[in-house]
Amino acid sequence: MPELPEVQTIVDDLQKELPGRRFLGVEVRWSRSIAAPGPHQFERLLIGRSVESLGRRGKYILLRLSGGHTLIVHLRMTGALLLGPCAEDSFARVIFTLDDGSYLTFRDIRKFGRLWLVSDESAVLGTLGQEPLSADLSAADFARMLRERRGALKPLLLDQRFLAGIGNIYVDESLFEAGLHPMRLATSLNADEAERLYHAVRAVLQRAIQNRGTSFRDYVDGFGRAGGNVPALRAYGRAGQPCLRCGTRIERTVVAQRGTFYCPRCQRPGA
Ligand SMILES: [Zn+2]
Missing domain, CATH: 3.20.190.10 (MutM-like, N-terminal)
Structure with missing residues (x-):
């Protein structure tokens, strides 16, 4: 999608x-x-x-x-x-x-x-949440938003009323980039972790825009061309392949009914 x-x-x-x-x-x-x-x-x-x-x-x-x-x-x-x-x-x-x-x-x-x-x-x-790349969204705003929300990080980041525009691929990429487990509770993040996630979301989205999007099957741009971001993906779609950070095999699980890719070493449940 x-x-x-x-x-x-x-x-x-x-x-x-x-x-x-x-x-x-x-x-x-x-x-x-x-x-x-x-x-x-x-x-x-x-x-x-x-x-x-x-x-x-x-x-x-x-x-x-x-x-x-x-x-x-x-x-x-x-x-x-x-x-x-x-x-x-x-x-x-x-x-x-x-x-x-x-x-x-x-x-x-x-x-x-x-x-x-x-x-x-x-x-x-009308019901959409903040734009993740907006200049108006600061790291402090984002940390406050996380503290106010119940539930785990992945379903929260998929919720368009929380942040607008992120789906399954870029949630997994952002959580990998930030070193956070998809099931961590939003309220459990300390200030450093919240700031890491803020910068990770923005970096992942900006890199994907520079690469003109991710094409697995159907996505094409306004002129029918595929995007170039697949080689930039570090977690999504890489089950069984070595983590680019630590070499551990990337695992696939299901969170919020969605296929979810993460490194069990870099993204520990409690850390
Ligand atoms: Zn790793």
Whole structure:
């Protein structure tokens, strides 16, 4: 599933091409891809509007349009938002025709992705927590947030109401980087550990953005290209391989119903 770095990469790609483009038409091939409003209202409200800017909030792509509306896209498992000349694709669920003759295609093999066209972004984004890369989020803020939350680190970091944009891959990478066990209680971290986790989350996400995201299977950027971050992964997907820090074999377990990779030596349950 695309997480913050993949979504940011797509947004950065589309930001180069989309601002100023106007929607001439939209073909909805799978109506359930449109979460709100209904497909006919969606088309009626969209056509004629132009893209003013792109943005991201958590794992959501935001296309801010003329007239104060925002087209919001969540890719979920296999969604992609592709800009290009050709729209012929059996997995295309929604195809937008742009005024320069190009197409913006929402492609989604498993059909879990969703689009919204809203005048009030908070109707969709209102429950999201802090942006982990925000300049407004300090290490002290983050430590305070951890102290106030019950539960273990991994499910907490996956909770979009706590931090917005992190999913399974970058949680495991961040906890490895910080040397913290996924089941450690958030309230059990001392000040040094909380600060380590803060810097680890940001470093892992920034590195992945520099590498244009992690592509295992489906993720592609705004032009259909795979990301380059897989070689940078140090825990996720490395079960049985030696820890790059201590040589112990990376283990795979299940935490919060998610496959979880960690080093049993570098990330001890109580340390
Ligand atoms: Zn290790």
